[in-house]
Amino acid sequence: MTSLLDTLFNGLAIGSVLMLAALGLAVVFGLMGVINMAHGELMMLGAYTTYVVQNLLKTGPLQALFPAYILIAIPLAFLVSGLAGLVLEKTVIRRLYGRPLETLLATWGVSLILQQLVRSVSTAFFIGLVLALVLGLGLPRFLPAAWLRQRWSPLLKLGSWLLAGGLGIALAALAGQTRQLRLPWFSARNIEVTAPQWLRGSIEVAGVTMPTGRLFIIALTALSLIAVHWFLQKSVWGIRIRAVTQNRSMSSCLGIPTDKVDALSFLVGSGLAGVAGVAVTLLGSVGPNMGGNYIVDCFMVVVLGGVGKLLGTVVAALGIGILSYVLGSGSLLLLWPQMPAALNSLITFFATTSMAKVLVFMLIVAFLQFRPAGLFPQKGRMVEA
Amino acid sequence: MDRPSWLRRFGPWILIMAAAIILPFVLPPFRLNLLGRFLALGIVALGVDLIWGYTGLLSLGQGIFFALGAYAIGMHLQLSSLDSGQLPEFFGLYGVKELPAFWQPFSSAFFTLFAIWIIPALVAGLLGFLVFRNRIKGVYFSILTQAALLVFFNFFNGQQKLINGTNGLKTDTALFLGQMVGSDSMQRLLFWITVVLVIGAWLLCRWLTRGRFGDALIAIRDDESRLRFSGHNPTAYKTLVFTVAGALAGISGALYTVQSGIVSPQFMAVPFSIEMVIWVAVGGRGTLLGAVLGAVLINYAKSLISEQLPETWLFIQGALFLLVVTALPDGVVGWWRQGGPKRLAAMVGIPPTAATYPSLDGDGAQQADKKAIAAKLESGGTP
Numbered sequence: 028m029t030s031l032l033d034t035l036f037n038g039l040a041i042g043s044v045l046m047l048a049a050l051g052l053a054v055v056f057g058l059m060g061v062i063n064m065a066h067g068e069l070m071m072l073g074a075y076t077t078y079v080v081q082n083l084l085k086t087g088p089l090q091a092l093f094p095a096y097i098l099i100a101i102p103l104a105f106l107v108s109g110l111a112g113l114v115l116e117k118t119v120i121r122r123l124y125g126r127p128l129e130t131l132l133a134t135w136g137v138s139l140i141l142q143q144l145v146r147s148v149s150t151a152f153f154i155g156l157v158l159a160l161v162l163g164l165g166l167p168r169f170l171p172a173a174w175l176r177q178r179w180s181p182l183l184k185l186g187s188w189l190l191a192g193g194l195g196i197a198l199a200a201l202a203g204q205t206r207q208l209r210l211p212w213f214s215a216r217n218i219e220v221t222a223p224q225w226l227r228g229s230i231e232v233a234g235v236t237m238p239t240g241r242l243f244i245i246a247l248t249a250l251s252l253i254a255v256h257w258f259l260q261k262s263v264w265g266i267r268i269r270a271v272t273q274n275r276s277m278s279s280c281l282g283i284p285t286d287k288v289d290a291l292s293f294l295v296g297s298g299l300a301g302v303a304g305v306a307v308t309l310l311g312s313v314g315p316n317m318g319g320n321y322i323v324d325c326f327m328v329v330v331l332g333g334v335g336k337l338l339g340t341v342v343a344a345l346g347i348g349i350l351s352y353v354l355g356s357g358s359l360l361l362l363w364p365q366m367p368a369a370l371n372s373l374i375t376f377f378a379t380t381s382m383a384k385v386l387v388f389m390l391i392v393a394f395l396q397f398r399p400a401g402l403f404p405q406k407g408r409m410v411e412a
Numbered sequence: 413m414d415r416p417s418w419l420r421r422f423g424p425w426i427l428i429m430a431a432a433i434i435l436p437f438v439l440p441p442f443r444l445n446l447l448g449r450f451l452a453l454g455i456v457a458l459g460v461d462l463i464w465g466y467t468g469l470l471s472l473g474q475g476i477f478f479a480l481g482a483y484a485i486g487m488h489l490q491l492s493s494l495d496s497g498q499l500p501e502f503f504g505l506y507g508v509k510e511l512p513a514f515w516q517p518f519s520s521a522f523f524t525l526f527a528i529w530i531i532p533a534l535v536a537g538l539l540g541f542l543v544f545r546n547r548i549k550g551v552y553f554s555i556l557t558q559a560a561l562l563v564f565f566n567f568f569n570g571q572q573k574l575i576n577g578t579n580g581l582k583t584d585t586a587l588f589l590g591q592m593v594g595s596d597s598m599q600r601l602l603f604w605i606t607v608v609l610v611i612g613a614w615l616l617c618r619w620l621t622r623g624r625f626g627d628a629l630i631a632i633r634d635d636e637s638r639l640r641f642s643g644h645n646p647t648a649y650k651t652l653v654f655t656v657a658g659a660l661a662g663i664s665g666a667l668y669t670v671q672s673g674i675v676s677p678q679f680m681a682v683p684f685s686i687e688m689v690i691w692v693a694v695g696g697r698g699t700l701l702g703a704v705l706g707a708v709l710i711n712y713a714k715s716l717i718s719e720q721l722p723e724t725w726l727f728i729q730g731a732l733f734l735l736v737v738t739a740l741p742d743g744v745v746g747w748w749r750q751g752g753p754k755r756l757a758a759m760v761g762i763p764p765t766a767a768t769y770p771s772l773d774g775d776g777a778q779q780a781d782k783k784a785i786a787a788k789l790e791s792g793g794t795p
Contacts, residue, residue: 123738132736385563
């Protein structure tokens with residue numbers, strides 16, 4: 028009995044991390060139909076925000092707040108990732124609505140850039156980047172307006188960006204001469220986030236040892252879920268988001284600013300990725316490559332749950348989490364020691380984390396054979412046949 | 413202006429033949445090996461172009477079929493250089509005493525020659541049939557293929573006892589036709605085989621995309637429902653083209669393996685399969701030449717840049733993804749064919765010359781008339 032509860036608790040913990048990560052994706056992909064391959068990298072930004080907050084509070088005048096740094100990091104991570112997502116939407120994704128495959132490729136490109144950015148950002152790099160952006164955006168304003176209406180003005184813009192980029196690189200190289208400025212902020216190594224003291228213990232209930240860190244993640248997931256549900260169902264903007272999801276052109280005719288709705292949903296979805304990033308820091312070390320570990324799982328959750336339904340995301344995330352824990356840890360063998368030898372050897376074969384993933388994904392693909400639209404398909408005439 | 417028609421028709425082929433014969437003696441072995449590898453990747457790019465450029469199916473799982481072909485040749489080379497009764501070395505590390513059953517047939521070269529492309533084709537056909545039968549398309553197809561890729565990756569990565577897990581299989585010290593696979597003369601031979609197979613794959617794809625089959629593929633890309641309503645079955649077309657792409661990926665993987673000297677589960681890593689798409693996108697989706705060119709050029713650029721400034725490559729690659737999607741949707745070859753250079757020239761003030769009737773240009777009376785009209789206009793009259 029105890030081992031059953033233990034298995035369930037651990038599966039629940041894994042499932043809730045997955046749910047938290049997939050929740051943002053459910054908003055972005057489920058409601059807007061945008062494939063954001065940079066979602067994992069937005070989580071990474073959240074994790075790095077936690078790291079920065081931890082280091083800022085470790086020493087200095089605000090040291091008293093250190094035990095609560097993770098609580099401070101949550102809203103900050105939401106903001107950082109949300110703003111990054113907003114910039115992404117305004118610059119790239121906006122041009123690609125209605126072309127999902129192109130969006131997928133473009134956001135993959137963004138994810139590569141973000142990965143390398145956290146690896147190589149240093150003060151010198153940062154100065155150069157700021158100069159390049161300021162010049163690139165600002166140069167056209169100093170040019171005579173007539174020049175910008177010529178046939179060759181696209182070439183002029185290209186030239187000004189090239190010039191800005193070149194100057195930025197030159198400045199970065201110049202600043203890089205000083206060792207102090209050349210030092211990378213995070214480097215390519217994994218970063219260490221230590222959980223505060225109160226998240227390192229464990230509580231024992233009915234014979235099950237529950238680490239407080241995992242309890243915290245479960246609570247955070249539940250809170251985020253309730254908040255998103257409230258936002259989508261009750262708040263004015265949530266209702267607008269759902270209206271645009273159901274019928275974009277009709278909503279636009281009724282005066283809903285669809286542009287703002289798109290930007291807002293993207294901000295919320297990306298912000299949730301940031302919160303998930305904070306939760307991930309409690310589970311282990313995080314690095315520039317962490318996004319790739321989550322992105323496919325998150326998409327599987329959303330596809331399995333059915334697009335456009337939060338309930339589907341919840342059920343799918345918990346199902347996948349519990350199933351992969353049960354299979355991967357080989358708990359079935361403990362629960363049922365007298366099982367037939369053939370079944371026993373089969374379960375032992377799949378009783379590692381990666382092999383459990385193989386089995387779970389195979390089961391999902393098999394399931395989609397019978398219910399191609401997921402667990403909770405959207406009904407209505409808008410759904411493409 | 414008038415080139416003889418035979419030169420226009422056969423000129424490129426003569427150039428390619430000459431290059432293929434001369435290059436192995438001009439390039440240093442290392443560069444030749446790289447070029448051979450990248451040409452091999454051109455074959456998988458042709459497959460990606462068939463399914464994505466022509467049919468509109470963005471598969472992020474071509475690495476599965478690439479790696480299956482690669483493992484087939486890798487297993488054969490492990491066995492071919494052993495005396496009978498011996499086991500490949502790595503089995504000893506995991507305490508395996510007997511060759512697993514699925515390894516047995518790969519000791520035959522004849523079987524392997526077919527396994528390289530038939531096994532990936534079968535897997536692709538099965539996967540494609542299951543997915544397309546349910547009318548799963550668009551991004552769902554992409555996500556599912558990526559999930560399938562991850563399944564295979566985890567499986568090959570985790571099974572040390574069956575296929576040496578993460579370490580992969582080394583092939584460069586294996587013997588093939590009595591010679592070491594990694595030796596210079598063997599690599600030269602492999603380069604020529606690669607060139608021939610790239611041309612063969614290109615001809616196959618050209619044959620498929622011209623004519624009715626190609627029309628059906630483009631119809632699926634542009635409006636699948638309309639094709640279905642006019643009485644065709646898109647599932648059959650899609651399954652078939654996905655199978656062909658799988659077979660091409662398998663051949664490509666085998667050629668790549670013998671030239672790179674190792675096959676490992678990294679062939680099934682998620683980024684590698686997405687990179688295949690970017691080769692096609694940069695070269696030009698929907699143009700076969702673009703697929704091969706894109707694969708060779710991007711990989712060459714990657715190896716050059718990674719040698720010099722390794723940390724910038726991801727920035728450049730990311731920028732390429734963004735650039736191709738937003739500014740060059742048809743890739744370099746597509747841009748060229750749709751009059752891109754002329755438009756660029758027009759931007760800097762060289763207007764394109766419109767096509768005229770040469771007979772009118774050569775007709776003296778017409779030209780005299782034209783001059784007279786121009787003169788009248790200049791002096792302010794009406795023609």
